[in-house]
Amino acid sequence: MAKLVWFRHDLRTLDNPMLNYACRSGQPVYGCYLITAQQWQRQNHSPLRNQYVLNRLSALRQELADCHIPLIIKSCDDYDGCLYELEQLCMQLAIDEVVMGAEYGLWERQRDEKIHAALATQSIPMTRFTSQVLVAPGEVTTAQGQPYRVFTPFSKAWKAQLSLHELSPLAAPKQHPQNTKIDEGLSDAQLTRFAGGESCWPVTQEQVLNHLNLFVKQKVSHYQQWRDFPSEPATSRLSVALAHGVFSTAQALHLLQQSYPEQYLDPKTGPGCWLNELIWREFYIQLLAQFDTISQGLAFKSETRAIQWEQNPAALTAWQQGKTGIPIVDAGMRQLNEIGWMHNRVRMICASFLCKNLWLDWREGEKYFMSKLIDGHLASNNGGWQWSASTGTDAAPYFRVFNPISQSQKFDPQGDYIRHWVNELASLSAAQIHDPDNTVRQKVNYPQPLVDLKQSRKQAIARFAAQTKRD
DNA sequence: TGCGACTTTCA
């Protein structure tokens, strides 16, 4: 009899509770990953993200091989196909337990429930661990026993919970070498072919951990000061690795704690501010796990669900292509389109512009981001969009509307970020670049602003006021 | 991590 570890969003060998549990049994251990291409397409996963996953799987297979654990990679259409593949594997490999890290989207929870029930009829237990977050959804609750809906109290409870958690990361387990040859499914050559190239993002665990180490040692102290300036390389850019579980919150936190024991809990310091961002990620994940409306595409605040958003395909396309005539928005959208990643400050500006100034449905923005981001993750992406749209819990108040040009002047004062991503504006001065004069726009062939910022802001606030009063 | 309308304070 053997154990099967099903990898999903925890593509690592270090600090992996499933692997450790399976290996402690003393039985043979097999890893598996199921590629569900149709499902990915239905959920708008971006091509660059798929490429990253496929590259990462080759690397993970090597890392697992160092532990003498084979990684079987199979392809099936969608979540329904997963059950069949798992049953096949259980039969072929004489599996007596399937082990996995919990996933929190509604469809993923339903899939896992189905599989759990089906395997149970064959007396194969399915055991779920917490692998994506340090503090499991529901582990901390408000005094009334409710899930937290507000970030600050959640983060306090989260930190208070740390004393109960072992932070020193689990080592990668080592199995005895196995001689028996098994069918590992898709070969590395096939993975490389499907990936269609090499991801620009680090794919090995070693590269990612080096990057994490370097960030914590050299950059996190200045994080608080510089994180909002998109032309500064001040943020960790670890979201891609975190979204796929190449390392855990505990691994990052352990480093922070070791390096900055006096600071890491204080959000006013660089390390403490960065930890807060890791907690934001866990905050949104626990919301996703405990409120089905997020997976169902409903606004979190019910009083905002009746809002009639504009239907304007031309404006949506202009926004998507980075041709809105608002330089900072266009720079952000072009960064997203080109590299599948956007700086957080600019994500907020682009999202706010779509919802508040263009009055387009935040779900259109959410969908488009998901179709381009490599770090795309339902919990954080939905969280970010509902924050921006003021439809979320603990969101930006509807009357606090960003002015993208003031944001641009404040956070990209020299215009370096804009110059880098918007070619037409590369030669403009800092005085012109945030909102060029008509004549300058014509000269460099840059569009006029798609909307009047002042007027659209006023209208958005009025519409929200009318909507929320109605109840 | 908002901003305009309005009031108060000071010269």
Added chain:
DNA sequence: GAAAGTCGC
């Protein structure tokens, strides 16, 4: 009449 403060969307 400028600057600083307060209010409400």
